[in-house]
Amino acid sequence: MLRDANPRELDQIVVENVLAFDEGFWVRLAARIDLCKSDDDKAWFSQLDFFFKDYEELAENVMNIVDRLVHKTDEKIEQSTDVLKAIISPVMHEGENATWPPRDPEALKLMEKEISNREKEGQLDEGFLSEVNAQLRQAKQDGDKPGLQAMLQKVLQLFASNFLQKRSYAYKGGEVIVPESFLESVIKAPENEWNKLLLDGLTVGKGNVSPEEFYAVIKKRIERVLIRTEGGSYQQRILVEYLKEIQARAEEVVKVLQGPTI
Known part of the structure; x- marks a missing residue:
């Protein structure tokens, strides 16, 4: 499959296998690379010299793609980290540990504004959410670090x-x-006002x-989320x-208002 692929197809195959963590793919690739680098094996199969040159070039191309993918991933992580730093900057103070809730009530509003702006710019993607989850974990x-958490x-x-x-279901006909409408008012409200x-x-x-x-409208909203978002995504x-x-x-x-049930 790799040998017959054109450059565009080769890129896609490698990326898919990296993301899927296909162990078999990498074991086979490692075997090909080891085979190509072994002088003894090359001598043994000297009559198949074209075979080694073909696989040596293929292995080099694949590893170049992996290098580019790793570099791109590193860049994305750095970008996501910068976005997160910008969002939490209103509540962070240099030289101090993260504390919560923030001392300045306006800081939370600034965080909300920053998130809204970054979302409009398309920066709150899966890479960003992955970074937040990684740091939270x-x-x-x-x-x-309870404050940071x-x-x-x-x-x-x-x-x-x-x-x-962004999407309202409070009006029909x-x-x-x-x-x-009530659910949407809760969604919009700060958690401490729930x-x-x-x-x-x-x-x-x-x-x-x-x-x-x-509870019924919450269930319906969850169903809508499951339909409209990618399965298994952080979002x-x-x-x-x-x-x-x-x-x-x-x-x-x-439960508190109704009291204990008998």
Whole structure:
């Protein structure tokens, strides 16, 4: 397959196997490279000299593609890191450990604005989300950076909120769908305001949306996310987790207001 591929096809085959981590592909390639570099083997198969030249050139081409891919990946990681630094810069202070919540209430608004601007520029892609998740995972493993962990989680929350606000399902046929409208008000709100919104909006509190109606529109929104996003992507996972966080908070509020069941 590799020998018969043209340059464009060769690039695609190598990239697909790198991304899929096809162990067999790399074992076969390593075997070809070792075979081509062995003087003893070349002498043994001297009558097939054209064979070695062909594979030697092929192996070199493949490794050049891998080198370019690695270089491109390194560049992308650096770009994603720079974007993340810009987003959290309003709450970071030089020479200090990350703290949360920020001392300046305006800092969170600046983070939200930066995320909105970066999203419009197309910079909050899978590479960016992968970088945030990697740093969040490292912060959890370290266990001694709760401020950084909370900050990175907030970045993901703000990303999800900003993304989910782009499409509204609160109106149909000129009429307001109250449960959908209520869900969208929670999606837009800062996480520390969810409790009050839920108390004011659900029927167990002061509102007119039943918990069952609220859970139903959350389920429907999750289904829409699953349909409209790439399966297994960071984007899909983060959006679904955000909606599930809202439902979990609603369930907590309902449980407290209804009291223990007998």
